Amino acid sequence: MNKQLILVKRPEGLPDASTWTLKTNPIPTISDGEFLVQQYYVSLDPAMRGWMNDSKSYIEPIAIGDVMRAGSIGKIIKSNHADFNIGDTVTGWGGVQQYAIGTEKTWYKVDTKLAPMPMYLGTLGMPGMTAYFGILEVGKIKAGDVVLVSAAAGAVGSIVGQIAKLKGCYVVGIAGGKDKCNYLKNELGFDATIDYKSENIFDAVKETCPKGIDVYFDNVGGEILEAALSRLRMHARVVICGAISQYNNLEEVKGPKNYMSLLVNRATMQGMIVMDYAPNYGKAAKDMGQWLMEGKLKSKEDIYEGIENFHKTFIRLFSGDKKGKLVLKVIE
Amino acid sequence: MNKQLILVKRPEGLPDASTWTLKTNPIPTISDGEFLVQQYYVSLDPAMRGWMNDSKSYIEPIAIGDVMRAGSIGKIIKSNHADFNIGDTVTGWGGVQQYAIGTEKTWYKVDTKLAPMPMYLGTLGMPGMTAYFGILEVGKIKAGDVVLVSAAAGAVGSIVGQIAKLKGCYVVGIAGGKDKCNYLKNELGFDATIDYKSENIFDAVKETCPKGIDVYFDNVGGEILEAALSRLRMHARVVICGAISQYNNLEEVKGPKNYMSLLVNRATMQGMIVMDYAPNYGKAAKDMGQWLMEGKLKSKEDIYEGIENFHKTFIRLFSGDKKGKLVLKVIE
Numbered sequence: 035m036n037k038q039l040i041l042v043k044r045p046e047g048l049p050d051a052s053t054w055t056l057k058t059n060p061i062p063t064i065s066d067g068e069f070l071v072q073q074y075y076v077s078l079d080p081a082m083r084g085w086m087n088d089s090k091s092y093i094e095p096i097a098i099g100d101v102m103r104a105g106s107i108g109k110i111i112k113s114n115h116a117d118f119n120i121g122d123t124v125t126g127w128g129g130v131q132q133y134a135i136g137t138e139k140t141w142y143k144v145d146t147k148l149a150p151m152p153m154y155l156g157t158l159g160m161p162g163m164t165a166y167f168g169i170l171e172v173g174k175i176k177a178g179d180v181v182l183v184s185a186a187a188g189a190v191g192s193i194v195g196q197i198a199k200l201k202g203c204y205v206v207g208i209a210g211g212k213d214k215c216n217y218l219k220n221e222l223g224f225d226a227t228i229d230y231k232s233e234n235i236f237d238a239v240k241e242t243c244p245k246g247i248d249v250y251f252d253n254v255g256g257e258i259l260e261a262a263l264s265r266l267r268m269h270a271r272v273v274i275c276g277a278i279s280q281y282n283n284l285e286e287v288k289g290p291k292n293y294m295s296l297l298v299n300r301a302t303m304q305g306m307i308v309m310d311y312a313p314n315y316g317k318a319a320k321d322m323g324q325w326l327m328e329g330k331l332k333s334k335e336d337i338y339e340g341i342e343n344f345h346k347t348f349i350r351l352f353s354g355d356k357k358g359k360l361v362l363k364v365i366e
Numbered sequence: 367m368n369k370q371l372i373l374v375k376r377p378e379g380l381p382d383a384s385t386w387t388l389k390t391n392p393i394p395t396i397s398d399g400e401f402l403v404q405q406y407y408v409s410l411d412p413a414m415r416g417w418m419n420d421s422k423s424y425i426e427p428i429a430i431g432d433v434m435r436a437g438s439i440g441k442i443i444k445s446n447h448a449d450f451n452i453g454d455t456v457t458g459w460g461g462v463q464q465y466a467i468g469t470e471k472t473w474y475k476v477d478t479k480l481a482p483m484p485m486y487l488g489t490l491g492m493p494g495m496t497a498y499f500g501i502l503e504v505g506k507i508k509a510g511d512v513v514l515v516s517a518a519a520g521a522v523g524s525i526v527g528q529i530a531k532l533k534g535c536y537v538v539g540i541a542g543g544k545d546k547c548n549y550l551k552n553e554l555g556f557d558a559t560i561d562y563k564s565e566n567i568f569d570a571v572k573e574t575c576p577k578g579i580d581v582y583f584d585n586v587g588g589e590i591l592e593a594a595l596s597r598l599r600m601h602a603r604v605v606i607c608g609a610i611s612q613y614n615n616l617e618e619v620k621g622p623k624n625y626m627s628l629l630v631n632r633a634t635m636q637g638m639i640v641m642d643y644a645p646n647y648g649k650a651a652k653d654m655g656q657w658l659m660e661g662k663l664k665s666k667e668d669i670y671e672g673i674e675n676f677h678k679t680f681i682r683l684f685s686g687d688k689k690g691k692l693v694l695k696v697i698e
Contacts, residue, residue, distance in 0.1 A: 289621030
């Protein structure tokens with residue numbers, strides 16, 4: 035049987051457990067060209083919160099009654115596709131369930147000899163690709179740049195900061211709590227950190243970036259975005275990747291009231307969606323794989339177990355009670 | 367004698383008449399390399415409001431006790447510079463006064479056979495240069511783009527819209543009142559207009575740009591910026607040139623609460639300051655002059671008289687009670 039997590043209502047604010055229901059259905063049957071994936075891990079990402087809203091965005095909302103959308107990884111256990119064989123490890127959009135039907139359009143094979151499964155949902159998956167293209171293509175970093183990144187201990191932020199270090203930048207990471215800040219400095223090699231839970235963010239940005247910021251990589255929005263805008267250097271680039279501080283807002287989203295800093299500093303604020311870079315994922319994966327093997331890039335996954343624990347794991351994205359890529363093991 | 371308008375205090379909100387005082391001082395004497403300009407016209411621009419605040423920006427604040435900073439044009443009546451001769455018409459940063467000392471660093475000669483003096487403060491001056499580089503270099507317009515411009519009947523906006531038309535764009539202008547909207551459509555050839563004083567701006571942007579916006583040129587900020595952000599097309603460009611709706615705010619500036627539209631639409635919001643393009647002013651002036659002579663570009667100046675009328679003329683910038691470039695004649 036196939037345990038599936040079904041979206042049953044649209045949440046207001048932080049989703050509670052009644053947002054989903056767990057159903058047990060027969061394992062689906064596959065048609066020509068399809069294959070059946072036994073899913074091992076599903077990916078938990080802040081963007082999932084946005085997909086639950088009934089509003090136009092870069093992707094269709096998840097319909098009420100549908101399986102909760104999620105990236106996933108697992109092994110093929112049946113196949114009607116010549117190029118996808120039983121035993122292959124594949125990653126794609128399997129959703130929060132134990133068995134998923136795969137097609138060649140939205141799934142691809144990965145090699146678990148090179149990296150463990152969860153890493154393909156993080157550093158070698160969407161978050162890693164987001165970091166790679168966001169900081170290199172949108173942020174256009176060059177050696178010597180001062181790079182500030184928020185949610186710096188997260189799946190995207192931790193890779194952004196490390197890539198910026200690899201490229202010769204001075205990197206400051208913003209994270210919640212001493213532990214995360216120590217991790218960024220001591221394990222990932224960040225130059226400086228800001229603990230937004232205990233420091234005044236405006237003062238701390240000024241102190242850690244006394245000459246200002248060349249690139250700000252924003253995962254959080256809100257006051258931290260304003261603090262970054264207040265310290266831009268000339269021709270700075272602000273990469274808008276997410277706004278997790280605003281995703282569960284019941285009130286209106288807070289727009290950055292000092293956005294005119296873009297004018298004063300001739301700066302650019304640009305939004306990005308990782309899917310746009312799909313044609314170049316191969317190049318990114320090659321670079322990232324190389325850096326991982328050389329020990330220049332560290333990947334951390336925070337793995338929880340049990341599809342029935344989805345809700346309490348999911349809300350760790352917003353409480354910040356996790357380190358690195360949040361992943362849920364759904365195979366029993 | 368030289369009548370000079372002196373900044374005597376920093377205004378809060380919309381400046382009242384007591385912000386300045388008119389003083390009469392002797393006409394200054396010139397040193398080596400300098401020349402004396404009898405000023406005919408001074409330029410009144412929204413940016414002047416920002417220069418009066420005591421805060422870090424792209425230019426030093428005007429000091430209390432100094433002559434009010436302004437662009438100006440006039441004729442040389444004395445000269446200690448070999449290349450600047452008595453009778454030459456020159457434009458520069460003369461301030462709100464009747465006589466100014468000029469140097470080759472911040473003044474240049476213009477030809478009044480080609481265009482009347484006030485036009486050199488508008489279409490052939492900073493506002494025109496701002497429009498030219500803003501829409502072409504920052505907005506990166508191409509034929510077929512849908513271009514929305516705010517303060518469209520103003521010195522910058524009217525040129526932005528006309529250049530966009532020249533380049534084959536579909537151009538929608540936002541202005542206050544039927545008269546201005548008629549002027550944009552009937553005299554300047556805009557494709558559609560929005561009267562923000564009588565229409566719901568969100569509905570009107572949707573109606574006039576049913577397929578969305580490729581380039582939004584923002585002179586105003588506030589709700590109109592949000593309305594534009596709500597209708598961006600993929601890879602849209604938002605040019606941040608000004609935020610006149612916010613310059614006299616006593617409360618906090620309103621940031622655009624839907625800035626995440628930049629992410630959804632992979633769009634870019636970029637600030638600009640015209641001075642950065644100074645090395646290319648010559649090329650722009652050549653193009654603009656050509657278009658003016660061919661009748662492809664229309665320039666409108668709204669001229670008031672008397673340095674003692676500075677305050678009541680200046681506030682027309684913010685009430686919108688003017689059409690085209692606002693200029694004050696200061697010669698008596």
